[in-house]
Amino acid sequence: MEWDETERDWMRAMRAYEQTVTCPLCGMDVQFCHDEDAVHHTFAGGQVEICFVTELREKAMRRYTESGVVKNPHSQTTKLIARTTE
Numbered sequence: 001m002e003w004d005e006t007e008r009d010w011m012r013a014m015r016a017y018e019q020t021v022t023c024p025l026c027g028m029d030v031q032f033c034h035d036e037d038a039v040h041h042t043f044a045g046g047q048v049e050i051c052f053v054t055e056l057r058e059k060a061m062r063r064y065t066e067s068g069v070v071k072n073p074h075s076q077t078t079k080l081i082a083r084t085t086e
Contacts (some may be wrong), residue, residue, distance in 0.1 A: 056080060 003011070023033045029037060032038055057078040 053080065 021029055021031075023030050026033050030044075059078070060078045061076060064076065065073065070076070
């Protein structure tokens with residue numbers, strides 16, 4: 001299915017918004033996240049949490065890297081393997 005001009009315009013607008021309004025690090029509006037006073041007024045602090053999906057991906061990449069067959073280390077990606085219900 002091909003996108004019509006209206007759909008392409010929506011995607012262009014979203015890309016422009018993401019590139020000019022949202023922070024590439026946190027995803028929040030840069031007017032907010034680059035305002036130190038506003039951030040400290042809104043949040044009491046931060047905490048470290050674990051994303052277990054990313055942990056699985058990192059473990060897979062570590063095994064792959066240690067296998068010695070890595071040709072282009074920054075072009076690799078991972079795929080999660082679903083468990084079978086047997």
